[in-house]
Amino acid sequence: MLKCIGHPIRLQIIELLDRDGEQNVTAIYETLAIEQAVASQHLSLMRDKGILTSRREGVNVYYSISDVRVTRVIECIHDHCQT
Amino acid sequence: MLKCIGHPIRLQIIELLDRDGEQNVTAIYETLAIEQAVASQHLSLMRDKGILTSRREGVNVYYSISDVRVTRVIECIHDHCQT
DNA sequence: TTGACATATAGATATATATCTATACATTGA
DNA sequence: TCAATGTATAGATATATATCTATATGTCAA
Numbered sequence: 001m002l003k004c005i006g007h008p009i010r011l012q013i014i015e016l017l018d019r020d021g022e023q024n025v026t027a028i029y030e031t032l033a034i035e036q037a038v039a040s041q042h043l044s045l046m047r048d049k050g051i052l053t054s055r056r057e058g059v060n061v062y063y064s065i066s067d068v069r070v071t072r073v074i075e076c077i078h079d080h081c082q083t
Numbered sequence: 084m085l086k087c088i089g090h091p092i093r094l095q096i097i098e099l100l101d102r103d104g105e106q107n108v109t110a111i112y113e114t115l116a117i118e119q120a121v122a123s124q125h126l127s128l129m130r131d132k133g134i135l136t137s138r139r140e141g142v143n144v145y146y147s148i149s150d151v152r153v154t155r156v157i158e159c160i161h162d163h164c165q166t
Numbered sequence: 167t168t169g170a171c172a173t174a175t176a177g178a179t180a181t182a183t184a185t186c187t188a189t190a191c192a193t194t195g196a
Numbered sequence: 197t198c199a200a201t202g203t204a205t206a207g208a209t210a211t212a213t214a215t216c217t218a219t220a221t222g223t224c225a226a
Contacts, residue, residue: 001164006089007184025203038185040204059193059202069164076159081084081152090214108173121215123174142172142223167226174221184211191204196197 001069004051009034010042014065017052018074022064084152087134092117093125097148100135101157105147 004010012032017023023031029039043063046052053066065071087093095115100106106114112122126146129135136149148154 002085002094003089006086009184011085026201035186036203037187037205041184044204056192056203059200061203069160072163073156073159076156076163077152080155080159092214109171118216119173120175120217124214127174139173139222142170144173169226170224172221172223174219176219177217179214179216181214182212184209186209187207189204189206191202193202194200196199 001049001051001067002073004046004049005070005073007042009038010046013039013042013046013063014051014070014074017063017065018071022055022062024060024062026060028063084132084134084150085156087129087132088153088156090125092121093129096122096125096129096146097134097153097157100146100148101154105138105145107143107145109143111146 005014009032013028016028016031025036025039025043028043029036032039043052043054047054047063051065051067051070052063054061054063056062088097092115096111099111099114108119108122108126111126112119115122126135126137130137130146134148134150134153135146137144137146139145
């Protein structure tokens with residue numbers, strides 16, 4: 001879990017999902033200005049680890065945080081660890 | 084910072100230092116049953132990142148956590164993220 | 167000043183992880 | 197059924213990170 005958070009792109013994805021709630025893949029890779037394939041790979045990696053869940057709605061796949069621990073750690077970082 | 088925590092050996096080192104306070108290199112590598120060189124490398128890496136500080140006392144070098152954020156994240160994990 | 171002990175580092179190699187390009191797959195609407 | 201759109205994956209390559217072995221460095225006491 002901490003390994004997931006420890007990667008800059010994955011952290012950005014997690015923060016985005018934590019802040020704005022579930023997002024589809026296009027929204028994620030456009031917001032973060034990364035390649036579609038890169039986004040997709042990190043997303044499925046995190047889904048495989050149980051960090052995220054996905055839900056398909058038609059042609060879109062929406063990802064969201066499924067591991068409460070992640071949310072808590074992120075919130076903790078926001079609360080106590082701002083430079 | 085999160086990248087440091089995201090490595091199993093480094094996490095163990097941090098937890099050890101958080102729990103038992105400053106330790107010298109020998110204590111660390113013996114407690115964790117790892118090679119001296121491995122311990123030394125991770126320790127100096129974390130010192131370079133500002134996560135740890137070291138203090139030499141004669142022949143021994145004692146390491147401790149210098150970044151409060153690390154302590155806070157670890158405590159947060161202990162408080163909220165136990166399986 | 168030499169030997170014993172503690173720690174650090176160099177250099178080689180191994181392993182893991184990330185990224186890129188291209189293409190495949192899935193879904194929907196015309 | 198086909199084209200358009202969104203998403204996933206394969207395979208090759210690049211890059212980063214970790215580990216190992218050996219050796220260097222630092223400190224002290226005899």
